Amino acid sequence: MLDELLAAWIARQRWFGGKGRPIDELSIDSDVELTPGLRHLIVAIWQEGSRDRYQVLLGERDSIPDRLTHALIATVGDLYLYDAVHDADRMGWLLNGMAHDETSGGLRMRHVPGVTIDTSQRSLVLGAEQSNTSLVYGDAYICKLFRRLIPGINPELEVITALAARDAPHIAQPYGWIETELDGTDTTLAIMQEFLATANDGWDLALASVRDLYASLPEITAAEAGGDFAAESLRLGSATARVHHELAEAFPTDVVEIHEIKRMAEGFRRRLGRAVAEVPELRQHVSTVEDAYHEVELHTSEVPVQRVHGDYHLGQVMRTPTDWVVLDFEGEPGQPLAERKALSSPLRDVAGMLRSFDYAARHLLPDSANIRAQAQELEPRAQEWADRNRASFLEGYVEGGGVITRGDAALLRAFELSKAVYEVVYEARNRPTWIAIPLAAFRPRPV
């Protein structure tokens, strides 16, 4: 009975990765009481023969206060069962657990050695559209609870701990984490970091700039518009290069030899094949993408590889009063852990951010009925904004010590198109009205 109610509830959650496919079966693999009124569940969801596991923090109360009715999952007998992430009283227990390195019901709550955790901070769920759930404690900490569980230490924890140990700039300090054993492997359930209370999300800042350009007179260029973003893009490029440098110092690096480059192209193709099978709109662009992948095979020098961010976009960077900070080093949600930790060319992140400038420039075109009427008129402005900020970002990247050679053009383009292929699938599953944005990446480019 609880299984069915949970399945119906999970299917509606933003963080549920299996949207668009029916849930065939849900089973509760683990259900432990952490403290009275708070249970930790690991549920397995079967869809089309494959299984994904998710964690749920289940609150139990005899009566439900108004502030929690929106989080109600089910009533079973006299008990109200609800999504406990919305309950600051219950979530305070987790903070306390991390502060005191407690273990309960197989969950190990830990803090980074040397930091002191202020347990008086009350939590709120961050409203952002996310693949996970983040709790903000006061304005001190942000604790990301991973929803879909993959056995192993989360790459984000690994990366920020290693970079913080090097005093690397451009990251948010780690404070703590929660882990358990899944399939006999230590598995990260949550990561707590410094909350950047005075910072702004890169995506929001970029959109403000695009809106400003849209609203300005037609004769005003992107460079002249009041909200020009190019100086920020330049700075972001430099910060990105520095983060890549720190990652290369903190983790092993390697090179892909020329004779192995074909395998990189094959990796791109496998992803394309899977995407076309899922999203038919991609079929008409296959030859454009294939051509770009073929160019990669003609690469004439070895390709340096290292740990990278892996899912780099404007929503993963925040502007503090003094500089850019990079968040969320966990790779693309939904990919196998080995792939998310695999060494890759830093150009992959560069390409991710270039795509994001395209997204920011275009997303207002199809999204608002009001603006859609003017879409044709605004399209050149969108292009101008994207071109200007993409160029600034690349300039900043090179100024900051990042390496992009002339011979890298084909690889960079292939990474961009591969990201666009991923995005088409992502949008088809999560935000179908946005699918035109990544599809625009396959249009012929001016020569």
Ligand SMILES: Nc1ncnc2c1ncn2[C@@H]1O[C@H](COP(=O)(O)OP(=O)(O)O)[C@@H](O)[C@H]1O
């Ligand atoms: N350390 C932080 N300080 C302030 N806000 C943050 C911090 N980390 C994340 N955020 C906010 O949460 C949003 C989503 O965070 P992110 O780590 O990218 O989660 P997800 O992987 O679920 O997308 C970010 O876009 C940002 O607005």
Ligand SMILES: O=P(O)(O)O[C@H]1O[C@H](CO)[C@@H](O[C@H]2O[C@H](CO)[C@@H](O)[C@H](O)[C@H]2O)[C@H](O)[C@H]1O
């Ligand atoms: O931030 P997440 O780790 O959840 O990343 C996923 O969701 C992102 C959207 O929130 C998605 O990013 C795409 O949309 C962004 C605008 O919302 C845009 O800036 C990015 O360039 C675009 O890729 C990301 O791909 C996905 O993995």
